[in-house]
Amino acid sequence: MILVTGSLGQIGVDLIRELVLIHGPKAIVATDLREPASSESNGVTFKLLDVTDADALNQLFDDNAFDTVYHLAGILSATGEEDPDLCWKVNIEGLENVLKSARERSIRVFWPSSIAVFGSSTEKSMTRQSARTDPYTMYGVTKTAGELLCRYYARKFAVDVRSLRFPGVISYAAPPGGGTTDYAVEMFFGALQHGSYECFVSEDTRLPMMYIPDAVKSVLELMQVDPADISIRTSYNVTAFSFSAQELASAITKHIPEFRCTYTPDSRQIIADSWPRSIDDSTARKDWGWKPEFNLEGMVSDMLKHISAIRKHESSQESL
Helix, strand or coil: CEEEECCCCHHHHHHHHHHHHHHCHHHEEEEECCCCCHHHCCCCEEEECCCCCHHHHHHHHHHCCCCEEEECCCCCHHHHHHCHHHHHHHHHHHHHHHHHHHHHHCCEEEEEEEHHHCCCCCCCCCECCCCCCCCCCHHHHHHHHHHHHHHHHHHHHCCCEEEEEECEEECCCCCCCCCHHHHHHHHHHHHHHCCEEEECCCCCCEEEEEEHHHHHHHHHHHHHCCHHHCCCCCCEECCCEEEEHHHHHHHHHCCCCCCEEEECCCCHHHHHHCCCCCECCHHHHHHHCCCCCCCHHHHHHHHHHHHHHHHHHHHHHHCC
16 A cells, blocks of 8 residues: 655645556555545545644554555745744654654655755755755755655664655646745746746746656656665755756747746745756666656647646636
8 A cells, every 4th residue: 555645736646646557546545634626536545634643644554554655745945934833843743753654664655855955055066966965945954854864764763765856846737836946837827828927036047857757757766676776865866957947938938939938036036046056866877777758848848738738628617
């Protein structure tokens, strides 16, 4: 049995879809803080769960013979700055609750980290696996602490916990969840819905990114690796490509010539400026053969195709 927490978030929606294809819906229990819409259910068993409630989490483990947990529940960067206490509680206490339950039951765990562990004193170009962590946000602080917590449980208690430092993840299935890289998702919807978008970072802001099919692929591939081949028990650097906000707008304009993007940086600009411009993920490539499939052009074309299909479906439903 597989447990997915935070299942209605950006990665969870697409990950569950792939897990259902591999294992079938009966093998999966999904949780979140709200009930899923019918289009989000994928036929799996769903439970409401607050991961900071250790008793409720333990009861869920007692009721199900889980062998794998994808612990995706968490507060993202921009939202975390608005409520840092909640960010710490959800991101760290929730992770610790999962690790404790996994330790007691010999369960394998996946947990996502982030490039937010890096900061202003970290090298900006081709940031290495071993680069100094220097988080600017509470979100980054929780990811840094979470990486160390994962390594501690792996070393001390032999918990098979695995993690990836995700760059910005771009997807169409789930709405933006309060992250600093959300502009890269919002820009597509703005282009298709309004023909324009006001970007909250400057046009020359360059960040590492990844398209959601590659993000899901990286998780599933990592979880299939023999434990002996995993050399990193904090979190592996992974990436696909880097682009500036203007480069993304230009790539969209090739498909939608009338699209216009303006730039009005807000408080999220400071966060973006503290992060790397590009990532060195050679350790992941060496250890378990990581290789992304999408480049910028392929991602833009696929995103526009899927969002257009979603909008067309929604319009047809409204007309019924």
